[in-house]
Structures are given as C-alpha cells and as structure tokens.
Amino acid sequence: MIKVEIPGFGGVEIEHLVSDFTGTLSEDGRLCPGVKERLNRLSQRLRVHILTADTFGRAKEELQDVNCILHILQGADHDIQKEEYIKNLGPAKVFALGNGNNDRRMLQTARIGVAVLLREGCATDAIRSADILVKSAEDGLDLLLNPKRLKATLRF
Numbered sequence: 001m002i003k004v005e006i007p008g009f010g011g012v013e014i015e016h017l018v019s020d021f022t023g024t025l026s027e028d029g030r031l032c033p034g035v036k037e038r039l040n041r042l043s044q045r046l047r048v049h050i051l052t053a054d055t056f057g058r059a060k061e062e063l064q065d066v067n068c069i070l071h072i073l074q075g076a077d078h079d080i081q082k083e084e085y086i087k088n089l090g091p092a093k094v095f096a097l098g099n100g101n102n103d104r105r106m107l108q109t110a111r112i113g114v115a116v117l118l119r120e121g122c123a124t125d126a127i128r129s130a131d132i133l134v135k136s137a138e139d140g141l142d143l144l145l146n147p148k149r150l151k152a153t154l155r156f
Contacts, residue, residue, distance in 0.1 A: 008156025021052035023120035029056025043067035082106035
C-alpha cells in the first residue's frame with residue numbers, strides 16, 4: 001500500500017495500480033524502456049493490473065517477466081469493462097494510467113487517474129477525465145515510487 005496525505009485533495013491509500021497497455025505502457029506493442037523495472041518495484045507494495053485490448057497482440061509476451069495480473073478485454077464496450085474492473089477493486093484504492101477514449105471512464109472512476117501522452121497521443125476525453133497528465137509511463141509510475149510528487153501536483 002502507498003499512503004499520502006494531499007492538502008485539499010485528501011488522504012490517499014493506494015492498493016491497486018491499474019493500467020492500460022497499448023499507448024500507455026507500450027509503443028507499437030513494445031514495453032517502454034524502464035517500465036518493467038518500475039512495475040516490478042511497485043508490485044512489492046501494490047497489486048498491478050494491466051487491462052488491454054492488446055491491439056498488437058504482444059502484451060502477454062512483453063509482460064512475461066512482470067509481476068502483474070494481465071486481463072485481455074473481449075468484445076465491445078472496453079471503456080465500460082475497464083470502469084467495472086475498477087469498481088470491483090474499490091475505486092478509492094486505485095491509481096490508474098491510460099491514454100485512450102476507452103480509458104476515460106477508468107481514469108475518472110479511480111482515486112487518482114493519470115493520462116499518459118506518448119507518441120501515439122492521448123485522447124482529449126482521457127485528459128479531461130484524469131487528475132494528472134504525464135509525458136511518459138515512467139513519469140506516471142514514478143508518481144507512485146515518489147509519492148511527494150503526487151502531493152506537489154494535486155495539492156490545492
């Protein structure tokens with residue numbers, strides 16, 4: 001668990017990291033450099049969940065050495081599936097990362113939602129639904145590894 005008190009935002013007790021894969025943790029289906037190490041470090045304190053439609057079909061292979069729960073989304077309404085996943089975990093305990101339109105509901109429902117802007121881009125609805133916008137997955141994960149960054153960004 002990661003705890004931080006953020007003035008004006010309130011107390012945060014994160015137990016779950018939930019992230020999209022494609023365009024958030026990876027580019028063109030390949031895990032971004034530095035992400036595996038950060039996810040494994042965070043998995044010592046949090047449960048790590050990766051939710052993905054797996055556009056490039058590489059998520060399982062890319063995440064094979066990462067201590068995480070990989071959930072490949074099926075069918076349609078991925079935005080609703082991601083939101084329901086967060087609700088089942090308990091939104092108050094979730095830190096979420098995403099970049100797409102199908103991440104917007106997840107980002108809004110989580111206690112802290114972080115939009116990630118990689119070369120694939122970031123949907124404006126994802127940005128509007130998030131609490132924070134970062135320029136890389138590494139920066140997003142580092143918010144948890146260095147919680148004072150969350151405090152500095154989210155305080156009122």
